[in-house]
Amino acid sequence: MKKVNNLSKVLCALGVSTVLIAGVASAASTYPAPSSWNGVGSVASPVQSSEIDYVGAVTTLHRYYPDAMVTSISYDAKHHPTYEVEAYTKTQKVEMKIDEATGQVVSNQAKSISAWNKLKKSHSFNPQNSITPESAETKAIERVGSDFQTMEWELEMESNKLVYKLDMTNGGDKKADVKIDALSGKVLSAKVKTTKY
Numbered sequence: 001m002k003k004v005n006n007l008s009k010v011l012c013a014l015g016v017s018t019v020l021i022a023g024v025a026s027a028a029s030t031y032p033a034p035s036s037w038n039g040v041g042s043v044a045s046p047v048q049s050s051e052i053d054y055v056g057a058v059t060t061l062h063r064y065y066p067d068a069m070v071t072s073i074s075y076d077a078k079h080h081p082t083y084e085v086e087a088y089t090k091t092q093k094v095e096m097k098i099d100e101a102t103g104q105v106v107s108n109q110a111k112s113i114s115a116w117n118k119l120k121k122s123h124s125f126n127p128q129n130s131i132t133p134e135s136a137e138t139k140a141i142e143r144v145g146s147d148f149q150t151m152e153w154e155l156e157m158e159s160n161k162l163v164y165k166l167d168m169t170n171g172g173d174k175k176a177d178v179k180i181d182a183l184s185g186k187v188l189s190a191k192v193k194t195t196k197y
Contacts (some may be wrong), residue, residue: 054155055085058127060105061096065089069124074154075100075133082106088113088124094162123157130155130182136164140178142169143190148176155182163188 052060054073061068068087075083081100088094094114097106137150150166155164162182168173173195179188 007117010170019116025140030063050063050102052098052100052129054133055084056129057085057096057098060103061085061087061094064105064108065092065094065097065110068094070127071123071125072154074156075125076150076152125155125157125162127155130162130164131180131185133164134180135185136180137166139185140166140168140176140190142188144176144178144192145170146173147171161188 043119054075055074058070061070065087068089070085070087071084073083075081082102083098085096085098086094091112091196095107095109097108098104099106133150133153133155136153140150141148144152147170149171152167152169153164155162157163158165159181164180164182166178167175168178168179174192175195176190176192178184180187184194
């Protein structure tokens with residue numbers, strides 16, 4: 001009987017190990033190849049160890065504020081590429097800026113709040129439940145054209161819906177503002193305008 005129990009334990013451990021290895025292999029295959037993605041604020045390749053992605057920015061925030069509930073993530077590629085994560089704890093409103101290239105915290109502001117309310121909680125989200133910024137940009141490009149690229153994006157709740165807002169440019173006289181449903185990938189709106197110099 002002991003041999004059967006020991007064999008059962010070994011087989012169970014082997015099964016769990018197989019599931020874990022399959023999960024790690026599956027997760028690794030979701031990263032794009034280093035040369036396959038040139039979009040801004042993209043998911044970082046494991047090869048680029050110092051560079052972080054938007055999930056890494058949230059992880060950095062949670063190192064300082066473990067119970068913080070994220071209400072907004074934005075990325076700015078115009079000057080010095082940074083992520084900004086806004087969140088609430090039960091006693092503070094937090095705004096943290098993180099350098100994309102180094103993963104270092106550029107600024108960390110926490111303001112005391114007098115009351116924690118349901119509104120703040122209802123506007124929080126888990127970024128891992130949304131599509132990636134690459135997917136959002138791909139959907140936007142399908143709508144406005146391949147000559148556009150994203151300069152800034154923001155992920156936040158809007159009218160009880162998690163939305164990507166992308167500011168795009170064609171590098172010339174046109175800009176586009178595109179909103180993407182962050183759960184389904186559906187284009188909610190796309191406005192292209194000509195800028196005057």
